[in-house]
Amino acid sequence: MSYTTMPTYKYPRxxxxxxxxxFGVDGVGLKLLLIKRKAPPFKNKWALxxxxxxxxxxxxxxxRRELHEETGIxxxxxxQLYTFGDPGRDPRERVVSVAYFALVRPSAHALAAASxxxxxxxxxxxxxxxxAFDHRDIIEVALKRLRAKVRYAPIGFDLLPEExxxxxxxALYEEILERSLDKRNFRKKIIGTELLRxxxxxxxxxxxxxxxxxxPEAYARLTKLGFNFEL
Numbered sequence: 728m729s730y731t732t733m734p735t736y737k738y739p740r741x742x743x744x745x746x747x748x749x750f751g752v753d754g755v756g757l758k759l760l761l762i763k764r765k766a767p768p769f770k771n772k773w774a775l776x777x778x779x780x781x782x783x784x785x786x787x788x789x790x791r792r793e794l795h796e797e798t799g800i801x802x803x804x805x806x807q808l809y810t811f812g813d814p815g816r817d818p819r820e821r822v823v824s825v826a827y828f829a830l831v832r833p834s835a836h837a838l839a840a841a842s843x844x845x846x847x848x849x850x851x852x853x854x855x856x857x858x859a860f861d862h863r864d865i866i867e868v869a870l871k872r873l874r875a876k877v878r879y880a881p882i883g884f885d886l887l888p889e890e891x892x893x894x895x896x897x898a899l900y901e902e903i904l905e906r907s908l909d910k911r912n913f914r915k916k917i918i919g920t921e922l923l924r925x926x927x928x929x930x931x932x933x934x935x936x937x938x939x940x941x942x943p944e945a946y947a948r949l950t951k952l953g954f955n956f957e958l
Contacts, residue, residue, distance in 0.1 A: 741812070741821040745790040746777035746862065748808065748826065748869035749800065750852075751833040752886045757852045757902050758833060759866065762797050762844035768818050769859035771845070775866070777824070778843060790827045798847045799839030802829035804885040809868050816861045828869040830885040877903050881922060881956050884941040890926055892936040893917065900958065916958055922946050 749760035761773040776797045780789040787805070794800050805827055812823040833849055840847040850856065852870065855863075877883050883899055897913050917923065924942045929935040946956070 739821070741823045743780045744777060744817075744822050744824045745780060745786055745793060746775040746811075746824050746826045746865055747790050747794050747805075748775060748828040748866055749794070749798075749802065749831060750828065750869075750873060750886070751831050751849060752899055752902055753833050753849070754898070755851075758849040759852050759855065760798060760800070760831075760838075760847065760849055761856070761858070762840060763846040763848075764859060765843050765845040772859040773850075773856045774859040775826075775862045776844070776847075786825050790825075793842075794829070796842040797840065797844040799841070800829075800831060800836045802831050804830040804882060808872060809865075811861060811865060813861060824865075826865045826869070828872060830882060832886060832888065874904055878958050879956055881941065881946060887941075890928075890930075890938045890940050892930050892932065892938060894932075894936055896939075913958070920954075920956060921949065922956070 751758045751760065760776065762776050764770055764772050764774050776794050777790070778793040778797075780786060784792070786807070790805065791801065794802065806829075808826040808828050810823060810825050814821060816822065816824070838847045838849075852866075855866070858866070873882075877900065883896075883903065886899055887895060893914050896917065897908055897910065900913070901908055922942055922945055923939040924945075926938040926940055928938045930938050946954075
């Protein structure tokens with residue numbers, strides 16, 4: 728009979744974890760999802776959803792599992808952000824964390840804290856509580872990535888309903904970039920990209936406004952032709 732054993736190493740090895748920075752927009756500003764830790768270290772402290780990677784698990788699978796276990800969320804947009812490995816970032820042991828950022832519509836997800844999370848809540852990015860570990864540093868890196876990338880890639884549409892008005896789209900960009908945009912120039916640029924599909928219907932707003940939808944097939948086709956999304 729043969730046995731499969733784990734190899735032994737001469738030198739100690741760090742543990743590997745994942746953390747997720749989940750952004751959302753609810754019409755009154757950019758939001759960030761945090762969980763309240765159920766156990767030490769930093770018990771009852773707010774933190775990013777995340778945890779240790781299982782031995783036969785990919786990083787993407789690990790972060791999706793942790794997100795669903797701790798918050799109930801299954802994001803459609805998830806991107807690897809950066810690796811954080813300061814030797815003192817975790818008081819338990821040497822832990823290297825691979826951080827991700829995700830974009831979701833808060834209204835489309837019911838939060839359900841479980842596993843290592845005692846609670847899960849949305850916070851305004853300008854009104855965050857004190858956070859555990861080095862999570863504030865991770866959040867700052869994610870904010871910079873989001874605010875840069877939203878200007879050259881159409882990731883902002885993942886934060887909107889499938890159908891939206893140009894006013895809602897402009898408000899989204901203003902919330903992320905934290906500045907006002909000229910209405911005429913914004914609409915001229917976004918319509919000029921040819922990435923929006925006119926749905927031929929009007930939203931029940933005052934005054935009524937035309938509804939649009941992002942066209943991912945058009946974006947894929949134009950990208951192959953050298954198109955650059957830029958706002």
